[in-house]
Structures are given as structure tokens and as C-alpha cells.
Amino acid sequence: MTADSIQSIREGLLRKEFSAVEVAREALVFAERENPKTNAFLLFSAERAVANAERVDARIAAGEEPGLLAGVPVAVKDVILTKGLRTTCGSRILEHYVPPYDATVVERIEAAGGLIIGKTNCDEFAMGSSNENSAFGPVRNPAAPDRVPGGSSGGSAAAVAQKTAVISLGSDTGGSIRQPASFCGVVGVTPTYGRVSRYGLVAFASSLDHIGPFARSVRDAATLLEAMAGRDPLDSTSADAPVPNYAAHLDGHVRGMKIGVPISYMRHALGETYELIDKAIRRLKGLGCELREISLPATDYAVAAYYIICTAEASSNLARFDGARYGLRSAASATLSDMYHNTRGEGFGPEVKRRIMLGTYVLSHGYYDAYYKKAQKVRALITRDFTNAFQSVDAIVAPVSPFPVFRIGEKVDDPMAMYLSDIYTITGSLAGIPCMSVPCGTTNEGLPVGLQILCNHFHEQQMFRLADAFERR
């Protein structure tokens, strides 16, 4: 399809060059044909996409404003509920689950004229950094089919990279949007905690979960965020802060912007990743930004703190999957207790079981203070590091991952090594600040690498302006 951005689809619709129904049908034919190459989609929703496209066409025919996302094909990560459309969370335990309601973000996207064309593959319950933990098979990286797309929102990143969706939704708890965006060469945004409603997002770690956009340009990502951000009475953690017109302020003016570079982060980035990030930082200087070295000392403890907090919260959140009200129920269970134990034993995959076990352990009697409470104190120190840094800089830049995309199967046997690779993304998650990945080049082998940009709470506008200026350079 020639119209492959929010803006170009809107212009084509308003000039009557094509209809939204044509866009929907063409997008679905293309996506269904291309999907076997990556396994990015788990389900297509042709009927729903066409029905929404008809509404967009009717609005245009009536001379009404068709909405911010008019006629734009959108893919939605399969941890976000869609009424009447199976939502699996990449898990056997929800293999046949059909939600009775829509997530707020889904309602808002469709109200803005967006066309949800399908649900995307992900690590089971969003737990993983490679998409290999899906019960429905791994996703392949569009840039290198023997490699992972990153995780946990691997399907949503791959769909946008593969152009089987124009934009998509992911969820990010410790890097699950930024890392796959970096690995697939697309833009991925984790907004400020509370910026986007999580009503209808299947909870993993409630104090860390975010919903955010993937797109092929900063402008499209900014537009999608604008369409779904803002207070939602159904999510008490959603912030009552005005939503700016993000895309209207992408003017390229970054001269004089003060950029913090955490030197210790750079020290750990390996080989070509280091070179590409270093080149990106020099390019920012070329745009007129002022670079400053900063220090984020509590980062050394971030992985430990993060995996205590997220597994503790996950062990509580996933208690709801017990075979009583929805999802799998183990067939051979004589007692209620057997039903719980067997259902969970049969329904969850290895990584989810590992995290439930860790979380249950760190919350158990006698260990709570040493692990969970200590981790929450370290989280406060990590947040303080950022608060201090943002007194002297407007934005921070860093790598997203210490190394480029790895091969399917390469790291699956060492969970601790996989956890350690999340180091650059989890600090921003713990602080709840907005962060994003913007493509900054490819390695000699053609593997994409992303530059991470982090800003202070609710400073998405500044973050987008910098990312957009960098993208255009």
C-alpha cells in the first residue's frame, strides 16, 4: 500500500483517493499473506476492522471530522482486551478466552477512527525479553528471520517493521516496548506512568505496567499516544493531566537542549552498539544540543530491585488464573485445591512459573523486609537519581540493550543472563518516567539498533521533539 502513515492515509481519505474499507481490506490481505514469515499476528479481525472502516467512510461522506486515526490499520498486543475477540496473553491458560469488554485504549483508538486488524503475539503474560516465551511459537525478526524480535511486545514491533500494520500497541513493564522497537528498527514509546489508562490490560506488575505505541515515525507514535492518553475513571492510576497535541510541536528546534549522557551506561554497551550510540550522541551535538555527563549510581542495583518488585506483583496478579471463572480448568481434579494446583501447573509456561515462584518467595514470611521492602527503597533511590539529573538536563540518552538482536534459542537457557540484559530499560520503568527507542542505525550485519531517550514525568512533548529532530537529521 502506498499510503503507509497516519497522515498519508488521512489525506487520501479526505481527497477520496481511496476509502477506509479499501484500506482495511488491502491491509488484511497483505498482513495475512506476510504473517507466516514472522508469526507476529495470532488473530485477524477482518469483520471488526471493516465495520469500523464503514463508520469512518460514513463520517467522511457526511462531512464530519473522521478522527485522529481515521482509516489507520492498528495491531494490538494480545494482553489488551478486545470485546468478542479472543485474547490469549500468549498463554495456554487463556487459549480460548473471549473478553466481555474492551480495554479503554481499544475504545479510544476506534473512536478516533482506527481500524484494529488483529492481535499480536507476545511473551506469555508479557514476561520475557525475546518473545520466545509465547505458547503459540516465537516471532521472527523481520530484519533477520533466525533472530528474535525482542520482547515482550515482539509481535507488535515486528508487525510495524514488516509493514503489516501502520501502528500498533504494546505494553511495557521493564522494557517490553523499547527493546523490541530497538531490535526491529521502529519507534517505541513508554509514556509516563499514569499517562495512558490500563483498564483492560491484563495486569503483570501493576506499579510498573504501561501501554504505549509502536510506529515507523516519531510523528505517528506521537499521534497514537495523543489519541489514547488522558484520564479514565475506570483506572484510578490514570493521571488527570491535559493531553497536549504532541504531533503539532515537532518543529526540529532542539538547539540548546541539554542532554545528559550516563557515562556508566556507555561503559557496558558492547562493540557495535557502543559505536552506534556514540555516533548518535555526536549527531545530537551536531543538532545544537549541549551534552553533559551525568551519573545514575543506583543503576547497579536496578536489575535486582526490578525483578523483586515485578515478580512479587506478578505472583499476586496471576493468582486470578485458578480455573474457576475463565480460562483453562484441569480436567482431572477431584477437589478445589487440586483444581487450582493442576490448572496452574498445566496452564502456565516455564518463565511464568519461575516468576510466580520468585514473587511468592520474596513476599513470604521472613523474607519480605530483606527483599520486597529493600527493593522498594532502592526504587526510591533510582527515582532520586533521575530527579537529580533532570535538575540540570532536559533529556537523557542511553542504549536500549547492551547488545544487538540475538538468535532464537541463543539465551533461552539462562534466565539470569536474560534479566541482566534489561538493565538500560528498567531504570526508567522503575522511576515511571517517559522513555522511548528511536532507530539510530544498523550493525554491519544489518541488525537494527535503537537510541533510548528519557525525559522527566509528563515531558513527552520534549522527548518527541528531540526524537523527531534526530530522526530527520
Add this chain to the structure above:
Amino acid sequence: MKLSEEQVRYVAKLANLNLTQAEIDRMVQDLGSVLEHMDSLAAIDTEGVEPMTQVLYQTEETATLRPDVERAPLANEAALANAPAAGSGYFKVPKVIER
């Protein structure tokens, strides 16, 4: 901190999670190496630091309150639609009390 097989079985019981012997053996190894890393937290001084229970930013204390108005709940039929077993408007589970 290394975990014994007995501890793994105890935690699995707390988590209502049935594990095979192979899974238990693997958990002993995996949880051990992760907890060893987590023990590094003991080295950082957190004296006088308040635990951060949620993300905080400048906002009014009442910012997350909503008006107390009625909202239609999920219909009984819709709530039961995904139930593995249901009847007479209820979820059905294995018997817990012998007659």
C-alpha cells in the same frame, strides 16, 4: 541465597502451583542463581529512605477520586460466558463440603 528442594516445594504450595520433579529440579537451580544476584541489594545503604510503593508526581491528593455514580455492571451471562463450568447463574467448582 540457595534454595533447597524442600523450600521450592513449600513455595510452590503457597503459590497453588503443581510442579513436576523435573520442574522442581530446574527451579532449585534457576531461583538459586537469581536470588544470589538479588542478595547484592544488601550492599546498598538505604538508611532513612522511604520505600517507594507507587510512582509519584506533582498532583493534588484528590486527583484520582471519581464521582460516586452508578455504572451498569457486567451482565451475569457475559460474566459467566468464559466459565469452564456454570449453572443457575453461578460458577461451578468441585465440591468442597461432603454431605
